[in-house]
Amino acid sequence: MTSLNFSCLDDYDPNALPVDRARRIVLDMLAPVTGHERVFARQALGRVLAADVISPVAVPGHDNSAMDGWAVRHADLAEAGEMGETRLRNIGTAFAGRAFDGKVSRGEALRIMTGAVLPEGADCVVIQEVARVEGDEVIIPPGQRAGQNLRRAGEDLKAGEAAIHAGALLRPAEIGIVASLGVAEVSVRRRVRVALFSTGDELCSIGTPLFPGAVYDSNRYTLWGMLTRLGCEVIDMGVVRDQPEALENAFREASACADAIVTSGGVSVGEADFIRRMMAKLGEVAFWKIAMKPGRPMAFGRMHAGAAGGGAWLFGLPGNPVAVMVTFYQFVRPALLKLMGVDPVPEFPAFPARCVEAMKKGRGRTEFQRGILFQQEGAWCVRPTGAQGSGVLSSMAKADCLIVLEPERDKVSPGDTVMVQLMTGLA
Numbered sequence: 263m264t265s266l267n268f269s270c271l272d273d274y275d276p277n278a279l280p281v282d283r284a285r286r287i288v289l290d291m292l293a294p295v296t297g298h299e300r301v302f303a304r305q306a307l308g309r310v311l312a313a314d315v316i317s318p319v320a321v322p323g324h325d326n327s328a329m330d331g332w333a334v335r336h337a338d339l340a341e342a343g344e345m346g347e348t349r350l351r352n353i354g355t356a357f358a359g360r361a362f363d364g365k366v367s368r369g370e371a372l373r374i375m376t377g378a379v380l381p382e383g384a385d386c387v388v389i390q391e392v393a394r395v396e397g398d399e400v401i402i403p404p405g406q407r408a409g410q411n412l413r414r415a416g417e418d419l420k421a422g423e424a425a426i427h428a429g430a431l432l433r434p435a436e437i438g439i440v441a442s443l444g445v446a447e448v449s450v451r452r453r454v455r456v457a458l459f460s461t462g463d464e465l466c467s468i469g470t471p472l473f474p475g476a477v478y479d480s481n482r483y484t485l486w487g488m489l490t491r492l493g494c495e496v497i498d499m500g501v502v503r504d505q506p507e508a509l510e511n512a513f514r515e516a517s518a519c520a521d522a523i524v525t526s527g528g529v530s531v532g533e534a535d536f537i538r539r540m541m542a543k544l545g546e547v548a549f550w551k552i553a554m555k556p557g558r559p560m561a562f563g564r565m566h567a568g569a570a571g572g573g574a575w576l577f578g579l580p581g582n583p584v585a586v587m588v589t590f591y592q593f594v595r596p597a598l599l600k601l602m603g604v605d606p607v608p609e610f611p612a613f614p615a616r617c618v619e620a621m622k623k624g625r626g627r628t629e630f631q632r633g634i635l636f637q638q639e640g641a642w643c644v645r646p647t648g649a650q651g652s653g654v655l656s657s658m659a660k661a662d663c664l665i666v667l668e669p670e671r672d673k674v675s676p677g678d679t680v681m682v683q684l685m686t687g688l689a
């Protein structure tokens with residue numbers, strides 16, 4: 263493959279990389295995985311469409327009523343402003359799925375249900391609430407508009423038109439559209455394969471007793487969760503000790519079978535040196551100090567193909583549990599969406615909110631605090647979750663958003679507006 267050539271990038275300082283710049287570099291280097299498969303509509307949920315879904319039919323297929331009411335000829339009705347009502351003859355009923363066999367002629371009204379095909383002759387529907395029935399006559403008040411309360415054939419989709427475009431992440435609405443066209447199968451990109459391991463001599467896997475000084479490996483679980491919700495195929499490679507040989511084997515194995523490798527730990531200054539030497543052998547990897555907190559150190563690059571083929575993108579995340587989640591959301595998630603073929607890669611959902619507590623902040627870096635959103639007098643407000651240490655995973659569990667404090671800011675006073683990134687419901 264061609265060289266990644268980080269050094270050719272404009273404005274590139276690996277030791278002080280702004281968050282947006284780092285995200286841009288990552289996104290610009292990646293291209294979607296190739297390969298797709300056909301799946302049934304239901305199996306397509308959460309997958310990425312590989313080819314446009316072309317509508318074989320018009321939706322709706324016929325002009326039909328949007329309301330329960332009376333199908334009439336507008337020309338028969340009294341004009342708006344006239345005092346007179348219009349009396350029409352009730353000629354029957356049209357039901358959804360059971361059309362009226364006949365037409366609406368001068369002076370006639372047809373009772374019509376929502377979704378029923380509009381009969382010939384009629385050109386508007388008067389809602390039942392304003393009409394009065396007297397014997398076999400219907401009395402319509404003045405002021406009705408031509409064409410009102412109708413859904414026109416092809417108004418939603420025209421036959422031959424792309425109903426959903428390649429690159430769409432298929433959500434329930436898209437699955438519904440596929441079904442509304444009578445389409446049973448769609449072409450989706452293959453799932454992105456992500457190999458995952460944790461590094462650290464202090465890590466213990468759940469199910470084994472903690473030895474003195476050990477901590478349970480939680481990163482592999484949060485990462486597994488975030489990757490699974492994104493729809494990736496996760497290859498869990500467990501805990502790898504801080505030993506060159508073990509790490510080298512793990513990287514070789516991962517790059518033979520995965521599109522991307524996500525690791526945690528081992529990229530901080532104290533540990534990075536031997537990893538750096540090893541990486542120089544296995545691929546092209548940049549060790550970044552990103553102007554952010556938490557999550558300053560991060561490795562990003564490309565592992566070469568080995569004898570068994572492969573080659574994979576590498577995201578070496580820091581070890582601290584909160585830093586893992588924050589860097590995943592800021593860099594790895596958009597990168598994986600791009601690899602998955604999502605086009606365009608969506609922005610992280612964010613909006614301004616009023617912060618109700620003071621916060622300290624260092625200048626020159628983006629800080630991500632964990633926040634809880636609530637409403638006060640109709641406005642969205644946010645409160646930090648408390649202890650914000652980058653190892654305090656409970657601050658993440660309490661939070662439903664990240665409060666993003668931009669580099670120029672040096673503090674937050676109560677009442678200040680801050681941007682929040684919504685984590686609720688995030689894949």
Ligand code: AMP
Nearest residue numbers: 460478479480481527528530580581582
């Ligand atoms: P490191 O980046 O490897 O220096 O790790 C930074 C901190 O994160 C240390 O306190 C580690 O014990 C902790 N840590 C690293 N990996 C994990 C993990 N997989 N699960 C929980 N904590 C971790």
Ligand code: MG
Nearest residue numbers: 462527528581
């Ligand atoms: Mg470590």
